[in-house]
Amino acid sequence: MRERDHCDTINMKPEFKSCVTEKRPEQTTPASTQSTTMPEDHPQQKPPLERQTVFTLLQLEPQARSAKSVKELQFLIVNETRRLLPYRQAFLFKAGSSPSKPCQLEAASSVPIVQRDAPLTRWLERALHTFRQKNDYRKTQRVTAAECPSDMKSEWKEFSFPHVLWCPLILPDHTWLGGLWLGKDVPWQENEATVAQRLSDTYAHAWGALLGKKSLVTNRKLSSKWLWLALIASLLALALPVHMSALAPVEIVAKDPAIVSAPMEGMIDEIFVPPNSPVTQGQTIFTYEDTTLRNQYVVADQNLSKAIVEYRKATQQALSEVEQEAQVSLLKADVQLRDSEREYALERLNQIEVRATQTGLLIYSDPSDWIGRPIKAGERIMEIANPEHIALRIDLPVEDAIVLKEHAAIDVFLDAKPLDTLTATLTRTSYQAVPLPEHTLAYRVTGTLQQTPPDIRIGWRGTAKIYGDKTTVFFLLFRRPLSTIRQVLGF
Numbered sequence: 001m002r003e004r005d006h007c008d009t010i011n012m013k014p015e016f017k018s019c020v021t022e023k024r025p026e027q028t029t030p031a032s033t034q035s036t037t038m039p040e041d042h043p044q045q046k047p048p049l050e051r052q053t054v055f056t057l058l059q060l061e062p063q064a065r066s067a068k069s070v071k072e073l074q075f076l077i078v079n080e081t082r083r084l085l086p087y088r089q090a091f092l093f094k095a096g097s098s099p100s101k102p103c104q105l106e107a108a109s110s111v112p113i114v115q116r117d118a119p120l121t122r123w124l125e126r127a128l129h130t131f132r133q134k135n136d137y138r139k140t141q142r143v144t145a146a147e148c149p150s151d152m153k154s155e156w157k158e159f160s161f162p163h164v165l166w167c168p169l170i171l172p173d174h175t176w177l178g179g180l181w182l183g184k185d186v187p188w189q190e191n192e193a194t195v196a197q198r199l200s201d202t203y204a205h206a207w208g209a210l211l212g213k214k215s216l217v218t219n220r221k222l223s224s225k226w227l228w229l230a231l232i233a234s235l236l237a238l239a240l241p242v243h244m245s246a247l248a249p250v251e252i253v254a255k256d257p258a259i260v261s262a263p264m265e266g267m268i269d270e271i272f273v274p275p276n277s278p279v280t281q282g283q284t285i286f287t288y289e290d291t292t293l294r295n296q297y298v299v300a301d302q303n304l305s306k307a308i309v310e311y312r313k314a315t316q317q318a319l320s321e322v323e324q325e326a327q328v329s330l331l332k333a334d335v336q337l338r339d340s341e342r343e344y345a346l347e348r349l350n351q352i353e354v355r356a357t358q359t360g361l362l363i364y365s366d367p368s369d370w371i372g373r374p375i376k377a378g379e380r381i382m383e384i385a386n387p388e389h390i391a392l393r394i395d396l397p398v399e400d401a402i403v404l405k406e407h408a409a410i411d412v413f414l415d416a417k418p419l420d421t422l423t424a425t426l427t428r429t430s431y432q433a434v435p436l437p438e439h440t441l442a443y444r445v446t447g448t449l450q451q452t453p454p455d456i457r458i459g460w461r462g463t464a465k466i467y468g469d470k471t472t473v474f475f476l477l478f479r480r481p482l483s484t485i486r487q488v489l490g491f
Helices: 031-037 048-065 070-083 119-134 150-159 190-211 224-238 291-318 322-350 473-489
Strands: 002-006 020-024 089-094 104-108 141-143 163-170 176-184 241-254 258-261 266-271 277-279 284-288 353-355 360-363 380-385 390-397 409-414 422-429 441-449 461-472
Touching (some): 048 070, 048 190, 070 089, 070 104, 070 176, 070 190, 089 119, 104 119, 119 176, 163 190, 176 190, 224 473, 241 441, 241 473, 291 322, 390 409, 390 461, 409 441, 461 473
Antiparallel strands (some): 002 020, 089 104, 089 176, 141 163, 241 390, 258 380, 277 360, 284 353, 360 380, 390 441, 409 461, 422 441
16 A cells, blocks of 8 residues: 655645545556545546646646747747736746846737836836845745835836736746736735746746757858958948938828817717718707706896896986985996896807818717716817828837938838838927827827828828938947947946
């Protein structure tokens, strides 16, 4: 007889995580006999949820080890791990060159490209660097906002979920490659941390294997003559003149549209024109809820009638009573005041119908976004655009900014027409960078198409290539490294 311990640590319920010691004979026993001799409190089959967890783990491990590049592995880590661990947010960090150097954010879930200058990226790297200085970052553990410095706690709710699980990626030789930052709304369970530790070991092994690959070289040795020729050719190629260029997202927008703003405070009762539909000048676009305005007009009209009656009465009494002459002027002023209030109420009542100021295409989000919602006077609601008058709106990231001149050439590649290249010229660029919804900074660049295709539509997006002054291939290739070196070294 021998004893065997069964410890299932892969995403099991707490009652299944305890070790069970079971005595079995060394000879094989038929399945029917085993089922009859097994204790009643021992489950014959694993629950479906536990079995599914094991199957998912067995699928993720070979996928990680079969990744062909580090980028492919990083994408799998931040996105496919969700099949096993129910997180809301995942960030993958690469370890710095030394323990004192901060980690660098490499990948994020549901994000194709990580923006290096984004506020979220900078906060995460700073928060992780602070966490490493205070805690043992080489073991899987749960992290909360209480472990952040006081100057960073206010930003925790904005940039991170309340409950974070830190999963370091460590090789068997104790080399630390980086770590995985997993966040969600509810606390992390112990069984989830155990599964995360198992996955971290697998990911670290796959990452280390990809970093250790050696490129194959041929056995033939190049002669010194050919090496010198290749070096000279490379230097000549680096000196070739080319145009400086930068890529940025672009959107087709209306040129000089007519803005439809709220003429007064109130709530919109009904919108008569659907989004992106043509309208004519003078056509009613939407109406306000008029219950309050009509009541105000009725009250103002009654107050005016009452003031007129009192004024006429005082005028007649003033013919026989001298003391009533002083009241006539006051009542006359009151009549004028009540008349002004009535005219104001009537003017507001006439503004409940908002009409189009010109003929064109009515552009706005959705009727449900505006109907029944309180709006302020002057708030921008819609715009009326001429479909034939369009422009390009380009958001040039700060890190890709180059020297731009007026009438600079622009090539446009629209997502809706991937095989066509549209030519445009630069008309205006902003002096200051503006924040974008993606928490990045960009310069707003406006361009005009040289020839407008008849089938182009407002709202189409794509990529624009903006050309700047002439430079060399060397500066084009090493512009960013040179800029980084100067910012780090300070010269």
